[in-house]
Amino acid sequence: MSISLRYAARSDIGLGSKNRNEDSAYAGPDLLVLADGMGGHAAGDMASSTVVGELLSLDGESYGTDEALRRLATAVHNANSRLRAEMDADPEMEGMGTTLIAFLRSGNMLALANIGDSRAYLVRDGVFTQVTKDHSFVQTLLDEGRITPEEAEHHPQRSLVTRVLTGREDDEPDLSLREAKPGDRLLLCCDGLSDYVAHSTIEQIVTAEGTPGEIADALIAIALKAATRDNVTVIVADVMDGDEDAGDPTSPQIVGAAAAHDVSHDAAGDHAPSSPAAKAAALSRAANSPAPAEDDELGEDAAPLLAEEGGPRRFTWLKRGLIVVLVLAVLAVVGIFGYAATQRQYYLAEHNGKVTVYQGISQNLGPIRLHSVNTVSDIWVADLPSYDRNKVASKSMTAGDRDAAIGIVENLRADMVACQAQIADGSSC
Structure with missing residues (x-):
């Protein structure tokens, strides 16, 4: 039986101190990808958008089941190698990394690659289950029976991951094949949702009636209501009978850092956008780019004028320096309190x-x-x-x-x- 996907991707910067979205996601007819970048100053947004960009070429192609899994594994390996190449080219990016969840459709089968603590869930016949396993410190405690699932939801080290894509040769994802059936619903999400919204609440929303877009919007809204301090990104996809009309959207969707960095343009080259992915990025930029402010009329010509005066430029560097010091101070405090929490056990x-x-x-x-x-x-x-x-x-x-x-x-x-x-x-x- 042939299947098709009806999907929606959404992302929000969240209510924390991050001034940019480090998540990236792509949803297309044959490919669903979500990546949660990390590294802060070391370009987590570049990490997630780079990896998503490397996988875009998989969409819109027809693969046999075994070939789909091999192609997906190769694409993830190439994406990880590109992370290493970008860090070698720009030392300021050293230390960046990203989680990854990717589904590649082959007939009625889905090839799955997963690394990190972003998650994939499945609703089948009304039953809501997690189909990926976190690569995290808290998951290790769960596996050892040292904490309960309820304790895991509020554990102070729940954001500590043990495996992500960092450009190292030993960064290997979990790979598997799953059968997809009409009526299934898939949810891909980052920890900006799962760390701040209770499992039961996510289940209630995802199992409710609604289009993928309505469900995705509701999940973003509940994460913001829960005061998520992280970027929050979700993909919701309904599995349809291939003979049915999948309905809107028929075009791929790119959200988060991948849209901001125009990864489809990088993947397609310098030509006009002709692939579905490229068109999706162009539409995303048109919809999300703010109108230029009056001061923007100066454009690049203003930079030399400000540099000649010296004051504004020095102030900018001072401000950046203070921000870096503040971030390091916050990380130090978090580290101290995190260590202290472990010593109470x-x-x-x-x-x-x-x-x-x-x-x-x-x-x-x-x-x-x-x-x-x-x-x-x-x-x-x-x-x-x-x-x-x-x-x-x-x-x-x-x-x-x-x-x-x-x-x-x-x-x-x-x-x-x-x-x-x-x-x-x-x-x-």
Whole structure:
């Protein structure tokens, strides 16, 4: 059965301190792409728009299922290589990176590439499920059973990603194939939505009746109502029977940094826009470009005049310097408070053969250790019942403060004594 997509892409700068949109998204007949750039001063907007621009050529082509997945993987690899090339050419961009979610249609199948903590959701037969897995620190805690999904929604380190596209050779996305059925609805979103709006609220909106454009508008509105401090970008796509009229829009849509940087123009060359992607970017610029202010009539001719006077130019550099200092100060404060949050947690593990209380979390952030030995007990791990030994080895016994952690140690001591008594009576434990 052949399918088609009816889609809508929306993006907003959000209510935070960012003065530009670092998200990029593209929605077309055969391709859906969303990228959340990061790097701040190191050009997160360039990272996301560069990656989206590299994938645009996939749209409008006909691929077999296996070929679609290979083409998508190759395009992501090429996009990552281009990030490296741009950082090599301009050292000020060093450190930029981006998440990526991309769906490429092949018949009734969708090839999926995912890296980072942007998400894809699926509504099928009224059931709302997340089809991607976050590459994040909080997801690691979830996988280890150390926090619950409810705790993950409000975890202070939920924005800490462990894998994104950064131009390194080992930046590999998750790749998979999924069958698409008429009636399915797809949602692609960045963490500007998922970090600020509850899962249940997103589900309620996405499973409601409405066109993709209406649903996308509602999601942006609820994110702003939730006071999202980040850029927020979504793509909503309904899967239609290929024989049905997909309805508007019939043209691709580009939003966010990709529209501002005209990635379709870069992909198509210096000729007039002839591809659907190029036309979409041209329409986006026409719709979103503000009317020139009266002062803009000076244009580029004004720059030499201001430079000759010196004062305005020096003031501009001073202002930029103050902004950089302020941003670094904010990052330092966030880092301090984030580290402090980890140090309010405790867990049990083995140290030199004995049950030990550790302060912090059992992870490292690069060279930074997020845990340290707090209290070494006199209980040998080897003397514990096998169930308790496994719990200590998995580091899954956690506590919110030191007293609670010591209480767990005493419970282990009681289990050990009971086990030794059973062994003395000739039983096993």
